[in-house]
Amino acid sequence: MKSLDWAVRQETFKKILATLPPFDFVSLQEVDHWSDFFEPEFAKLGLKGHFFKKQANDSADGGVLCWKEDTFEMLQINEFRLEERQSQVAIIGLFQHKASSRHVLVATTHLKAKPGFEERRAQQGAALLAKVKDVIASISLTAPPFVVISGDFNDTPDSLVASLFRGSATTQMGTITNPLGSLRSAYASHPNAKMYGSAMDVAYTTYKKRETEVCRTIDYIWYSADSAAQVVQLLEIPPIDQLPHRLPASYH
Numbered sequence: 001m002k003s004l005d006w007a008v009r010q011e012t013f014k015k016i017l018a019t020l021p022p023f024d025f026v027s028l029q030e031v032d033h034w035s036d037f038f039e040p041e042f043a044k045l046g047l048k049g050h051f052f053k054k055q056a057n058d059s060a061d062g063g064v065l066c067w068k069e070d071t072f073e074m075l076q077i078n079e080f081r082l083e084e085r086q087s088q089v090a091i092i093g094l095f096q097h098k099a100s101s102r103h104v105l106v107a108t109t110h111l112k113a114k115p116g117f118e119e120r121r122a123q124q125g126a127a128l129l130a131k132v133k134d135v136i137a138s139i140s141l142t143a144p145p146f147v148v149i150s151g152d153f154n155d156t157p158d159s160l161v162a163s164l165f166r167g168s169a170t171t172q173m174g175t176i177t178n179p180l181g182s183l184r185s186a187y188a189s190h191p192n193a194k195m196y197g198s199a200m201d202v203a204y205t206t207y208k209k210r211e212t213e214v215c216r217t218i219d220y221i222w223y224s225a226d227s228a229a230q231v232v233q234l235l236e237i238p239p240i241d242q243l244p245h246r247l248p249a250s251y252h
Contacts (some may be wrong), residue, residue: 010037017122021233026066026096027108027150034064042066052079056087056111063108063151065091073098074137082124082129083105088112090128092135094145103145111161112152119171121153122160128175129164133179148182148227150221157185157217158197165222166199183222185233204238215240 010033017171026047034051042049048069053062067074072095077208082088090109097104109128111121128149131217136145167182187193187202194203196217205219225227 006033013037014041017045017123020235023070024071025106025148026064027106027109028064029110029152029238031064031077032061035162039204046070048074050077050091051091052089052091052221054087054089055081058088059087063089063091063110065093065106065108067093067106071098072096072104075103076135078131080128080209082109082111082127086112088124090131090151092132092159094135094139096223103141103146105136105142105147107147107149107151109151109153111151111153111155118155118160119173121155122124122164122169122171122176123162123173125164129179137164142223146243147183147224148221148229149183149223151217154194154218157199157201162199162201163219180224182225184225186221186223186236187217189231190234190237191239204237204240207240207243 010029015116026042026049027052028038029245030053032050039049039051047066049064049066051062051064053059054173067078072221073093074093076092076094080090082090088109088111090107092105096102107128109124111124130147132147149165153159153161160169160171162185164176164178164187165183166178168175168177185201189203190199190202192203193200201217201220203217204215204216206217
């Protein structure tokens with residue numbers, strides 16, 4: 001597929017970065033070409049980044065967390081393996097806003113893929129939330145930090161792991177609860193959001209065809225539900241009729 005050729009893809013990334021509205025953090029998954037492309041490109045925008053490779057011998061890709069150095073001071077960066085002897089990882093960063101001295105915790109992750117692993121993804125999500133709770137407890141703060149957790153969860157808004165992030169989920173091992181209380185999905189407020197069971201979220205974040213056509217939401221930006229924060233802007237999800245060849249496309 002031509003749109004996946006690196007010579008084409010890197011130019012697409014450059015165009016996207018040049019047109020994005022102002023931002024302070026970047027969370028990416030399945031990143032290769034970190035040191036030879038993404039790191040220097042983000043540096044041009046004043047972003048410092050941390051790359052953590054998936055823990056598999058045959059994987060060159062991993063997760064990336066970037067932040068604006070002139071706006072936020074990085075206090076901690078934690079690399080976290082979601083399960084022993086599994087490749088899935090997370091990066092958890094704790095930052096202080098230089099102007100206000102307020103704290104924010106930002107994490108990025110990529111959970112286990114493929115059907116049949118719904119329980120496993122819920123357990124990985126629980127492990128990540130517990131680690132986030134530990135990171136918060138490891139430093140003396142006058143108030144809890146604002147939390148943002150984003151990534152590829154490989155499961156839909158009505159799944160066990162998404163339910164857990166909203167508050168709790170009932171698994172084969174029993175009911176597990178979110179130690180942070182509850183989190184909201186930023187894209188649940190998107191204009192083209194729809195219902196997935198009892199959960200509202202954006203219509204899709206992936207649109208592809210392998211054995212069968214798949215169009216669903218599996219990627220999320222979760223944020224503290226008990227805060228006064230409001231979603232003020234979201235990147236547009238391209239209409240289906242603009243994607244005759246699905247994703248990825250040379251213009252998305």
